[in-house]
Amino acid sequence: NAGVTQTPKFQVLKTGQSMTLQCAQDMNHEYMSWYRQDPGMGLRLIHYSVGAGITDQGEVPNGYNVSRSTTEDFPLRLLSAAPSQTSVYFCASSPGQGFGTYNSPLHFGNGTRLTVT
Amino acid sequence: QQPVQSPQAVILREGEDAVINCSSSKALYSVHWYRQKHGEAPVFLMILLKGGEQKGHEKISASFNEKKQQSSLYLTASQLSYSGTYFCGTPATDSWGKLQFGAGTQVVVTP
Numbered sequence: 001n002a003g004v005t006q007t008p009k010f011q012v013l014k015t016g017q018s019m020t021l022q023c024a025q026d027m028n029h030e031y032m033s034w035y036r037q038d039p040g041m042g043l044r045l046i047h048y049s050v051g052a053g054i055t056d057q058g059e060v061p062n063g064y065n066v067s068r069s070t071t072e073d074f075p076l077r078l079l080s081a082a083p084s085q086t087s088v089y090f091c092a093s094s095p096g097q098g099f100g101t102y103n104s105p106l107h108f109g110n111g112t113r114l115t116v117t
Numbered sequence: 118q119q120p121v122q123s124p125q126a127v128i129l130r131e132g133e134d135a136v137i138n139c140s141s142s143k144a145l146y147s148v149h150w151y152r153q154k155h156g157e158a159p160v161f162l163m164i165l166l167k168g169g170e171q172k173g174h175e176k177i178s179a180s181f182n183e184k185k186q187q188s189s190l191y192l193t194a195s196q197l198s199y200s201g202t203y204f205c206g207t208p209a210t211d212s213w214g215k216l217q218f219g220a221g222t223q224v225v226v227t228p
Contacts, residue, residue, distance in 0.1 A: 031214065042119070042204060043159070043218040050214050058215055090158060101208050101216040102147050103166055105173070108158035 002026050006091050006109035013081040013116045021076040021112050023091030031096030031104070032074040033058070034066065036087040037111075043090065049074055050096060081116045088113050118142060120207045122219035129195045129226045137222045139205030140187035148181055148188040149206040149216065159204060162190075192224065200226045 007022045025032065033048035035058075045058030049068040063085060065077040074093075078085060092106040120141045127135050139148060147166045150173070151159040163173025165181035165188055178191040192199055202221045209215035 033214075033216070035218075040220065042220040043206075045215055045217065048214050056212070056214060059217065101149070101206075102213040103164060103172070105149065105161035105164060106151075106159075106206075106216065107161070110158050 004091055004093050004107050004109035006089075006112050008112060009110065011112060011114050013078070013114065015081060015083060015116060017081050019078050019081065021078070021089055021091075021114070023074045023076065023109060024072050025074075025093040025107070026072065027093060027095075027107065028071060029093035029095050029107070030071065031094040031101065032068065033092050033094075033106070034064070034074070034076045035090045035092065036060065036085075037090060038087050046076065046089075078114075083116045086114060086116045119217050120148075120205055120219045122203075122205055122222050124222060125220070126223040127225070129192070129199075129224065131195060131197060131226060131228055133195055135192045135195065135224065137190040137192070137203050137205075137224075138187060139189070139207075139219055140185070141207055143186070143210050145181070145183060145186050145188070145207055146210075146213070147208060148179075150177070150179060150188075150190050151204045151206065151218075152201045153204065153221075154201040162203075195224075195226045197226050197228065200224055 034046040035043040047066040091109040094104040150162040153159040206218045
């Protein structure tokens with residue numbers, strides 16, 4: 001199993017550009033989520049999904065869109081990049097099984113380091 | 118609301134012990150613990166559930182006090198490999214789909 005795969009590993013954007021961060025998992029996990037990590041602020045939840053066709057907002061959803069058309073994939077779209085979106089982005093998945101993250105660990109991808117100039 | 122971790126940082130010598138605390142102003146149903154090394158992804162350590170059930174590494178010790186709404190992670194006889202940033206995470210009370218993390222505790226173990 002590859003686990004959770006994120007692409008690209010690094011990306012530089014100019015203000016106003018759009019792009020999609022890819023996330024795929026091969027563990028048949030129902031639950032997937034996106035976090036951003038900024039120095040001194042820990043991990044902040046952007047969006048999450050408890051199954052194909054179901055998404056919901058996290059703590060910091062503004063400026064980001066997601067969709068979940070398959071169990072395996074959970075792409076994150078930046079609509080119009082801003083310097084404030086410079087961060088490291090982590091995708092994570094969990095078996096979930098109806099209990100969300102209550103009793104299931106998160107498996108993280110290796111992250112995408114995004115810089116917006 | 119995010120859980121609060123303390124201390125923010127701790128420096129240990131090999132073999133010393135340390136405790137990392139995680140507290141919440143709201144009811145806790147479960148607490149996750151993760152460790153992240155510099156430049157890497159967070160790695161799962163354990164989950165503590167109401168009622169005393171634990172899932173995770175046998176060598177990691179932690180407690181969960183439901184009444185006090187807090188959890189503690191115990192680093193015993195620390196090794197160099199324990200260095201990293203430790204995060205606790207708690208599911209939001211309105212949705213177990215929202216796992217919210219504390220700001221992290223940086224642990225440095227020196228020879």
